[in-house]
Amino acid sequence: MLEWFSRLADFLIVEQLGLSRDDRLGGALHFFVEDTSKIFVLLVVMIYLIALARASLRVERVRDYLAGRNRYLGYGLGSAFGAITPFCSCSSIPLFLGFTSAGIPIGITMSFLLTSPLINEVAIVLLASLLGWKFTLVYVVVGMSVGMFGGLFLDSIRAERLLQAFARKAFDNASAPAAVDNIIENSGQNDSLTLSARHRFAMDELTDILSRVWKWVFIGVGVGAALHGFVPEGWIEQHLGDGQWWSVPAAVALGIPLYANATGVIPVMESLITQGLPVGTTLAFCMSTVAASFPEFILLKQVMQWRLLAILFVLLLVSFTLVGWLFNGLSGLGFL
Amino acid sequence: MKTIQVLGSGCTKCRKTAESIERIAEQLGVEVTVTKEADPxxxxxxxxxxxxxxxxxxxxxxxxxxxxxxxxxRWLQS
Incomplete structure (x- = not known):
């Protein structure tokens, strides 16, 4: 089914514009048309269907479910809910406080918040269509593991001591607030959603997500296409290939402060991998751009002290570097 | 006179929410004061x-x- 998009690009670029796929401009344009058309069609279909299915999953229900759970189960659940719950990163702070004031350990909350930007329906659709299901599976497992172990680590150093005073107080005096649950009942947003309510939610999600990500698709595919057409074949492999152990931590240190959406980064990943950048280095770079960004750290400053932010930064640097080395090693041994 | 607060970190969606409440209130002739609050x-x-x-x-x-x-x-007319 996906070769339609390649044929569309053949038609537009080769037949209409008369360019060859083998020269630079033709190759880059072909890549651009094929990938953007494929991505948009898949996104529209998948976002709508997934939103329809999960219309009744709200963060308030996740909180009530996670509160009082077994701690070790909690990291896995926190990370799993982070992956599947519809949630915009602009709500990070109220969500953090909502979980914290319900007595959920900081580590479990952070498992949720770390996994959430890494894994979502848009990322999965893009990965599966551009890099295949095997890579997607690896990505999901790695993303969730980073979330879980990150959370476990933060609780083991008792990260709650390093929150801002008011957030610490909220954690210590934890009780479950009920205000939002009331309005959910009033507006009929509970378990038994009618099909038309689900459709309305799904359409809202679709327009909301598309209006946020469309430019990232163009930027990401554009950068990918430029890499594809204009970086000399073999240059990346030669300069950033397997032999250079330092390229992984360097890529991660570069990626963490950079802000990019998963939507923009995945097409770049595809291009980097086909250009010969090792899989682990690519994965490490891309996950670090998506998981954290400079503006996000500024936001978190509202609830965390500088020391905790610094710990979080180092934690991400170390875990993504380990991920990168692990996957470079595995692919060197022929596992990937 | 209704006092309406829009809570949010200052993202686009919060701005749009405040704007559409103000616009609809004006169309309905309801007096409101709308403020945006970013305090966590x-x-x-x-x-x-x-x-x-x-x-x-x-x-x-x-x-x-x-x-x-x-x-x-519904909120404005209640």
Missing amino acids: QLMMQHGVMTTPAVVIDGRLQHSGSIPHRDEIE
């Missing part, structure tokens, strides 16, 4: 976990998305 402690007090959220005369009415026109009309 205020969100915590109201139990808000997803933004934008709408608080009218101290009561939380909505959270997590830009409200639809029919909802806004």
